Amino acid sequence: MKKEKGLLLVLSGPAGVGKGTVCGALRKEKTAIQYSVSATTRAPRAGEVDGINYFFKTREQFEKMIEQDELLEWAEYVGNYYGTPIDYVRETINKGHDIILEIEVQGALKVKERFPEGVFIFLMPPSLAELRNRIVGRGTETEDIINKRMTVAREEIEMMEKYDYVVENDEVNLAVDRIKAIVTAEHCKRERLIEKYKQLVEVD
Amino acid sequence: MKKEKGLLLVLSGPAGVGKGTVCGALRKEKTAIQYSVSATTRAPRAGEVDGINYFFKTREQFEKMIEQDELLEWAEYVGNYYGTPIDYVRETINKGHDIILEIEVQGALKVKERFPEGVFIFLMPPSLAELRNRIVGRGTETEDIINKRMTVAREEIEMMEKYDYVVENDEVNLAVDRIKAIVTAEHCKRERLIEKYKQLVEVD
Numbered sequence: 001m002k003k004e005k006g007l008l009l010v011l012s013g014p015a016g017v018g019k020g021t022v023c024g025a026l027r028k029e030k031t032a033i034q035y036s037v038s039a040t041t042r043a044p045r046a047g048e049v050d051g052i053n054y055f056f057k058t059r060e061q062f063e064k065m066i067e068q069d070e071l072l073e074w075a076e077y078v079g080n081y082y083g084t085p086i087d088y089v090r091e092t093i094n095k096g097h098d099i100i101l102e103i104e105v106q107g108a109l110k111v112k113e114r115f116p117e118g119v120f121i122f123l124m125p126p127s128l129a130e131l132r133n134r135i136v137g138r139g140t141e142t143e144d145i146i147n148k149r150m151t152v153a154r155e156e157i158e159m160m161e162k163y164d165y166v167v168e169n170d171e172v173n174l175a176v177d178r179i180k181a182i183v184t185a186e187h188c189k190r191e192r193l194i195e196k197y198k199q200l201v202e203v204d
Numbered sequence: 205m206k207k208e209k210g211l212l213l214v215l216s217g218p219a220g221v222g223k224g225t226v227c228g229a230l231r232k233e234k235t236a237i238q239y240s241v242s243a244t245t246r247a248p249r250a251g252e253v254d255g256i257n258y259f260f261k262t263r264e265q266f267e268k269m270i271e272q273d274e275l276l277e278w279a280e281y282v283g284n285y286y287g288t289p290i291d292y293v294r295e296t297i298n299k300g301h302d303i304i305l306e307i308e309v310q311g312a313l314k315v316k317e318r319f320p321e322g323v324f325i326f327l328m329p330p331s332l333a334e335l336r337n338r339i340v341g342r343g344t345e346t347e348d349i350i351n352k353r354m355t356v357a358r359e360e361i362e363m364m365e366k367y368d369y370v371v372e373n374d375e376v377n378l379a380v381d382r383i384k385a386i387v388t389a390e391h392c393k394r395e396r397l398i399e400k401y402k403q404l405v406e407v408d
Contacts, residue, residue, distance in 0.1 A: 122394070127404060157405050165392040166401065178392055185389035188369040188382055190326065197370065200331060201361050 004196060006093035007186055008115055009033070009100040011179070012108035013123030014153035016135040018169045022123060023102040025176045033183065034092055036101040039065065042080040055085060073103070073110035086114065098183060105156040112162060119186050121179060122163040126170045128153065208400060210297035211390055212319055213237070213304040215383070216312035217327030218357035220339040222373045226327060227306040229380050237387065238296055240305040243269065246284040259289060277307070277314035290318065302387060309360040316366060323390050325383060326367040330374045332357065 013019055027035065039055040041062050050056045057065070062081045065071055074083030084101060092099045101111065112120060125131035131153055135146055160166060165182050169175040186192070217223055231239065243259040245266050254260045261269070266285045269275055278287030288305060296303045305315065316324060329335035335357055339350055364370060369386050373379045390396070 121392075124401060154405055157401060160394060160401060161398055163394050165389065166394050166397045167392055178388055181385040181388035182392060184382055184385035185369065188325075188371050188386060190364060190367050190370050193370040194365055197328060197361060197364060201358055 003096055004187070004192060006095065006097040006099060007183065008089055008093055008111075008118040009098060009179075009183065010108050010111055010118050010120045011100055011102045011123060012105050012121070012163070013169075014125070014131065014156045015104065015149060016131055016138075016153070017123045017125050018134070018172065018175075019102050019123055021172055022169060022175045022179070023100065025172050026100070026179060029176065029180070031180065031183075032098065034097050034099045036084055036099055037088060038082050039071070039074075039085050040080060040082045042082075055088070057081075072101075072114050073107045075107060084111070089115070105159055109159065109162060119165070119182065120163040121165045121167055121182060122160050123175065124157070124160075124166050124168050125153075126168055207300055208391070208396060210299065210301040210303060211387065212293055212297055212315075212322040213302060213383075213387065214312050214315055214322050214324045215304055215306045215327060216309050216325070216367070217373075218329070218335065218360045219308065219353060220335055220342075220357070221327045221329050222338070222376065222379075223306050223327055225376055226373060226379045226383070227304065229376050230304070230383060233380065233384070235384065235387075236302065238301050238303045240288055240303055241292060242286050243275070243278075243289050244284060244286045246286075259292075261285075276305075276318050277311045279311065288315070293319070309363055313363065313366060323369070323386065324367040325369045325371055325386060326364050327379065328361070328364075328370050328372050329357075330372055 011019055011023060026033065037051065037053070037055060039057050039062060041057055041059050042054070044050065044054070044056050048054065059081070062083070065083070065085065066074060070086055071083040072086045072089060074081060089099060089101075103111065108120060111118060125134070128150065132146065132150055135141060135149055141149070167175050167178045167182070215223055215227060230237065241255065241257070241259060243261050243266060245261055245263050246258070248254065248258070248260050252258065263285070266287070269287070269289070270278060274290055275287040276290045276293060278285060293303060293305075307315065312324060315322060329338070332354065336350065336354055339345060339353055345353070371379050371382045371386070
């Protein structure tokens with residue numbers, strides 16, 4: 001019987017909405033979902049393992065990956081490159097495993113261009129007031145920066161229409177349950193299963 | 205804020221796959237899902253309540269409902285009419301409640317014509333051999349009838365492409381979990397939520 005492919009899940013949303021917290025909580029639940037490993041030119045920190053925490057690359061190697069279109073998306077941050085190797089994602093889903101990528105909105109939209117068959121989940125704050133609270137709560141930002149981030153957040157929420165699902169992050173455990181339900185439902189989608197079942201009728 | 209509509213869930217599949225068992229198990233879980241009430245010309249049995257078990261109608265009333273296109277689908281069975289009143293379904297989902305309709309494949313396809321925005325779930329046997337076992341297991345059918353029902357089942361499985369989801373009924377509790385996940389995921393679909401969130405950005 002034809003093996004069903006895994007899903008590429010892309011979890012995204014405005015800064016401050018709690019993508020990292022939700023992804024961390026999902027990870028603790030020990031589902032079968034795998035977590036995407038990024039390539040980076042940043043030096044490994046103590047205890048970090050190549051292929052587990054990151055794929056560690058030289059600048060030269062990374063720029064060659066960019067040139068050869070081997071990254072789903074990439075960005076430069078504080079002088080280092082970060083990106084998602086497309087081969088790694090394809091190999092994982094071809095083995096039938098689901099893989100999740102936690103990423104900001106601009107990166108997610110780039111992934112969507114390369115990989116429209118992904119499942120795009122927009123993590124949403126319960127309200128903009130609550131998003132502001134969460135950003136203010138970090139205590140690291142000036143009023144001016146907070147206002148700029150709120151403007152960006154509004155723009156990002158407008159991009160929601162590029163996504164398949166919207167998950168409200170009112171409570172972390174509820175958001176995690178919704179994401180797990182989306183994964184289960186996606187595996188039940190007729191278009192993913194029809195070939196498998198047509199074979200069943202033929203061979204049975 | 206604009207109220208989100210409920211879902212019309214249509215659970216269907218070949219005879220013998222276990223629609224009634226799965227629907228009954230879902231009912232026991234006391235989710236918020238409501239169960240569709242059919243109209244019928246059959247006489248009420250002891251304890252049956254109009255509007256709860258069925259909407260009891262005279263033949264004249266029922267035929268008027270058919271004429272005025274007030275039924276999502278209907279069929280005649282052993283001299284009595286059975287059907288699903290469209291107003292009842294619309295009122296339920298307009299109040300924001302999800303409603304489930306358990307129905308054979310021909311009926312489900314009629315519902316789809318009238319109500320394409322429904323969520324159509326095809327309940328699938330793990331294999332055709334297992335479906336045969338389940339039909340044989342009832343002990344009420346001759347070999348000839350079993351073969352005819354298997355032919356119908358194959359034809360019905362071909363109609364799977366009209367459905368949104370395929371749920372394997374390998375174990376009842378797993379099938380119920382998958383249906384619950386589909387309901388959660390459908391409520392997270394971007395196209396159902398985008399208006400609500402656009403309002404959030406405007407009013408916040």
